[in-house]
Every structure is written in C-alpha cells, then in structure tokens.
Amino acid sequence: MSPILTISGLHKSFGELEVLKGIDLTMQRGDVVSLIGSSGSGKTTLLRCVNLLEDFEQGSIELAGEKIGYREDGAGQRRRLSEREVARQRAMTGMAFQQFNLFPHMTAIRNVMLGLIKTKKMPKDEARAVAEKWLERVGMAARSDHYPGQLSGGQQQRVAIARAIAMNPQIMLFDEVTSALDPELVAEVLAVVRDLAVDGMTMLLVTHEMRFARDVSTKVVFMHQGRIHEEGTPEEIFGAPKTERLQGFLANSEI
Amino acid sequence: MNYDFNFDVIWRNWELLAEGLGLGLFLAIVSIAIGCGIGLLAAFGMLSRHKILRWIAGGYVSAIRNTPILVLILFCYFALPQLGIALDKISSFIFTLSIYAGAYLAEVFRSGLMALPKGLREAGLAIGLTEFKIKTNIIIPVMFRNVLPSLSNNFISLFKDTSLAAAIAVPDLTFYARKINVESFRVIETWMVASMIYVVACYLIAWLLRRLEQRLAVPR
Numbered sequence: 001m002s003p004i005l006t007i008s009g010l011h012k013s014f015g016e017l018e019v020l021k022g023i024d025l026t027m028q029r030g031d032v033v034s035l036i037g038s039s040g041s042g043k044t045t046l047l048r049c050v051n052l053l054e055d056f057e058q059g060s061i062e063l064a065g066e067k068i069g070y071r072e073d074g075a076g077q078r079r080r081l082s083e084r085e086v087a088r089q090r091a092m093t094g095m096a097f098q099q100f101n102l103f104p105h106m107t108a109i110r111n112v113m114l115g116l117i118k119t120k121k122m123p124k125d126e127a128r129a130v131a132e133k134w135l136e137r138v139g140m141a142a143r144s145d146h147y148p149g150q151l152s153g154g155q156q157q158r159v160a161i162a163r164a165i166a167m168n169p170q171i172m173l174f175d176e177v178t179s180a181l182d183p184e185l186v187a188e189v190l191a192v193v194r195d196l197a198v199d200g201m202t203m204l205l206v207t208h209e210m211r212f213a214r215d216v217s218t219k220v221v222f223m224h225q226g227r228i229h230e231e232g233t234p235e236e237i238f239g240a241p242k243t244e245r246l247q248g249f250l251a252n253s254e255i
Numbered sequence: 256m257n258y259d260f261n262f263d264v265i266w267r268n269w270e271l272l273a274e275g276l277g278l279g280l281f282l283a284i285v286s287i288a289i290g291c292g293i294g295l296l297a298a299f300g301m302l303s304r305h306k307i308l309r310w311i312a313g314g315y316v317s318a319i320r321n322t323p324i325l326v327l328i329l330f331c332y333f334a335l336p337q338l339g340i341a342l343d344k345i346s347s348f349i350f351t352l353s354i355y356a357g358a359y360l361a362e363v364f365r366s367g368l369m370a371l372p373k374g375l376r377e378a379g380l381a382i383g384l385t386e387f388k389i390k391t392n393i394i395i396p397v398m399f400r401n402v403l404p405s406l407s408n409n410f411i412s413l414f415k416d417t418s419l420a421a422a423i424a425v426p427d428l429t430f431y432a433r434k435i436n437v438e439s440f441r442v443i444e445t446w447m448v449a450s451m452i453y454v455v456a457c458y459l460i461a462w463l464l465r466r467l468e469q470r471l472a473v474p475r
Contacts (some may be wrong), residue, residue, distance in 0.1 A: 053377055083385055091383025101374035104473045105397050114392065115382030149475030160378075167382055 001064060003168055004202055005030045005050070010106045012045055019045050020056070022140065028203065032197045034213035035236075036234040037223035038249060041148050043206045046223070047173050051093040052086055056240035061090055064170045089148070091119050094164030098176040100156040108159045109135060109144040112166050120167065135161040138192050154185030158192055165196065172196065174205035179185040213236050222246045264439040265448050268308070268431070275428035276452060282427070283414040285349050290356025290413075291406075295395070295425035298364035317348060325419055327351050332423045342426065348420045356413055363409065367402040368394065400473050407464035413458050428452060 005027040012020035019042045027033055035043035048054040050061060052069045061068050068089045070078050083087070097115045102111050112131035114120040122130070138158040150155050157177055165172060174193060178186045187217065190212050197216045199204060207213050213220055220237040222230045222245075230237065230246045241247045265272070299320060300312025319327070331351040332344065372392060379389035401405075421430040430451035436442055 051381060077349055083336070087383045087385050088378070093381075095378075095381040097374055097378065098382075100376050101372070101378035103378070103393050103397070104374065105393075107399055115384065118388050118392065119383035147474040149473060159397060163378075163382065 001028060002174070003027060003062075004031075004064055005204070006060075006062040007050070008062075010049060010056055010061065012042075012049060012054060012056040020049070021022075023226075023228060025221065025228065027202060029202055030200045031218045032201075032203045032216050033205070033219045033221060035204070035221050035223055036210065036213060036249070036253075037206075037229070040225075041223040042226045043223045045173055047095075047175050047204060047206050050171075051090050051095050051173055053095075054082065063089065066092075068092075075083070077193070084098050087119070089098045091115070091167055094167055094169035094172045096157065096161045096164050096172070098179050100148070100153070100160045100180070102156050102160055102163070104148050104233045106143050107147055108140060108151070111148070111159055112163045115163065115167050130166055131162070135159070138162045138194075140186070152185060153181045154188045157181065157189045161189075161192055161196075162254055165201070171202040171204060172202065176206050176208060178207070178209060189196045196230040208253075210250070211240070222249065224249075231242045258443065260444060261441060261446070262444050264435060264441050265333065265444055268435050271431040271435070272428060272452060275426060275431040276456060277445065279414060279420070279427040280344070280456075282349060282352060282417045282420060283410065284353035284424075285354050287360075287406075287413055289349070289353035290360050293353060293357030294360025294364050297361035298368055299390075301361065301365050302368060303311055304418050306443070316358045316361050318353055320362075322415055323353055324351075325422060326418055327355055328422055344420075344423055344425050348417075348425050352413065352416065355416075359409055360406070363402050364398065367398040367405075370401065381433070383405045397473070398451055403464075403468045403471060407461065407468065410464065411460055414457065414460060415453065430474040443456075 001161065005025070007023055007025040008100065008170055010020050010023040011018065023042075029184070035046065037043050045054055045087050046095055049056050050063075057071065060070070066089070068081075069086065073079050080086075102108075104239045106114065108127065109131050112134060113124070113127040116127035116130055117124060120127075132144065135144050140155060140162065142159050143151060143155060148159070151159065161177070177193065178189050181189065186209070190209065193203070193205070194212075194216050206215075215234075217234050220230060220234050221228055222237060230241065230243050238244070238250065241250055241251055296314040297316055300308045301316070303309050303312070328348065328351045332347045333344075335342070370384070375388055375393055375397065379393050384392070397420060417427055418429040420427045421433060424430065432445050436445040439445070
C-alpha cells in the first residue's frame, strides 16, 4: 500500500532561525500520528507545512501521490505552484486550529457549507445536507443555526472540526485543538477526535494531551529543536522512552 | 432686543426646503456608496505587499484628507473642466464627495482590516478558498460589520457636508435657505429653521443607523 503522506528532508526557516532541520515522516491511510514535544520544537510548523500555510525551503511533501506546494521547472528550479493549484491541494487536507477560527458572521451550518459551495462547487441543498450530517456527527445538530459568538469554546471547536472534515480530506490535521479550551470543555472535543480516529480517519495531530495521544495514536513522534528526536508506538514512547530528552519531557508532562 | 418673529415666509416655502433636504440625503447616500468602494480599494492598497500600490493609496488618502473639502469642491467644479473633465453641478459634487468620503473610509477600513484575527484568512485557506474568495466571503463582510459604527458617523458627517454643495449652486437645503433669506430678509427665522431641520434629520439618521447596526452586528 502506498503511503498517504510522505515528508522527506523537510527544512523550514523563519529568517535566520531554522525551525525544521530535515524531517522525514511517512503515514499510511488510517494512521493516527501524534506530534509531541516542548513549544518551539517545530511541531506546529510541521503541521502548517503539510497544508501549505507555511512555505518551506527544502525537501518535499507528497500527499496521496502528489507533490504539494512546489514543482520543478525544466531547469531543475523549484517553483511555487499557482494559487489555484495550492488551494486545490490545501482542500485535500483538513485543518482544525487552536483558536477554532470560525467565521463569526455565519451560523454554524453556514461555516460548514462555505467550503462545500465555494471550493467543491456543491449545489446549496447538497451542501446543506452534508453539513447537517457532519454537525450531527460532532453533536452540534441542535445548534446549527447559532453563530460562533453564541457557542462555547468546545462547541465552536466541534463545529470547526465538522467544517474541516465535511470537505472530505485525505488527512485531518489537528493543531492543539484543546489548548484554548477551559478544562471542562476539553473532553467533548477529544471525544469527537477519538470518534474520528476509531472511524479510520487518517490524522496528524499536535497535542499536549499525553494521555489522549497514548490512547488514540498508532504512532507518536517526539520532536526536539526542529528534528524528530524519537518515534515509535505509544507503548514504546510512553512505556519505554529511549532518549534522555524524551524521558525528561515526559517527566514534566502530565500523563 | 425687539424682534418680531415671523415664520410665514418659511412655511410658504416648506416644499423647497423639503426638496433641498431630499437632494442632500440623495447626495450623501450616493457618495457614501461610491466612497465605500473607493475606500475599500484604497484600504487594500495601503495594506498591499506592493510598494507602488501602498504609495498610490497612501498618497491619495493623505492628499484628500489634508485638503479642505470646500477647496476640493471648487477645484472639481471650476478647475477640472479646464483640464477637459466637465461634469454638471450635481455629478461634480457627487464626484468630489465620493473621493472625499473614500479617503476617510479608507482609514476606517484599514484599521478594520488590521484588527481582524489572522486565523480567519488561514481558516479560509484551509478549506481551499482563494485569496479573492476569502476577501469577498469572509474578510470584507466581517470587517464591514465591525466598522459599522464608524461608518455611521462618517455618513452623518457626509450628510452635513452636503450643505457645502450650495457653494456651487446645487439646490440643497442650504441653497434654498439662503434663497429664502435673501428674498425675505427673515435672517434669524431662516437659519434657525434650516439648522433645526439638519439637527432633526441627523438625529433620525443616527437612530436608523443604530438599528441597522444592531441588526447586522455579529451576534454574540
């Protein structure tokens, strides 16, 4: 089976500061990979590279057999793809953000429908049906006519997840989706993510919830200073960390 | 002070005053509509990555904002025809008021755009929207709702500025008031009534716009 996502030799700098120093990562369909590590280790940047919210200077990302973001021209020069191409490739990934980023002037269902109508060119009725289905799935059907400002953080995040996943992406990216939530709201969002994982959705997630990472992941990747420092199954990473760095990190994290 | 107030001449001419008020409102509405378009373009210009666009938009905004509006009105009406751009009085005034409003609204929109969270654009990108669709479907509608109170203030200012149209003999409320004044010599009565009409009109506009703001505001 060919991998759904292949990241090879990925380098990324913000000016002088190199935040990703050669990342190699492969995911199969149905994999749930958690990226853990202290802040500044590059895990969020890596996630943002996968849906081209960040550009990168070196290396390649292949998604469902297609190189994303860049192509090589005849002279072997690396060129950024056109905006339209990039937009199409972005729609192959779904992203849920730490700050939810719902569109505040649209109801929950409108938020979910927008991409279906504008990107997928779906007729309105069909888009509404798809949106209803996914809002139902995340337990938000009863609030589909509420505006984001009328919803709790946990509810907003569930709508945001529905918005991303309704686009039928090849892979879902979760960027610390519970970090901005009050503690009592974390569980409802994690339940939704877990539900998707059980359902076989391919997911790459950045998280600080170690217990959750251990429960849902097929693989856990520990990042440190822009590199993959250690990776393995949840049992290996949490049960028998090899490197001192990971042992230290886990000792300071709540499990 | 012995002054016999006599409002007869004003009541006899109320139709003219109403007509003038109506024209003033019309001028303000058309100008703010065009001004919003210009202001939006200028705001995006000022925030553009391209130096030349920033330059053009910034130059326009400071040039207009640092020129008295009366001078602009006279320039457009008397000087532009010499340069081959001849507009009739009303078109010339709408043109002037629109570019004037555009410059002020550009600043309003620019700060509105800068205040939007970066995540909105990224969320749009993440669902595969192009920059243009993000602007038209998300950025502009959200920004517009956020700046509605400033927009209302600008509209009221603009409505009051229509009184300057009298300077080029556009028959607005001020124009007719002056006419009545000249013909009747009822100085105090004329300008008192004209002022009152402006006050009441502005008050009503403000009230209407506040209701509109409430209806359009982002619910929370």
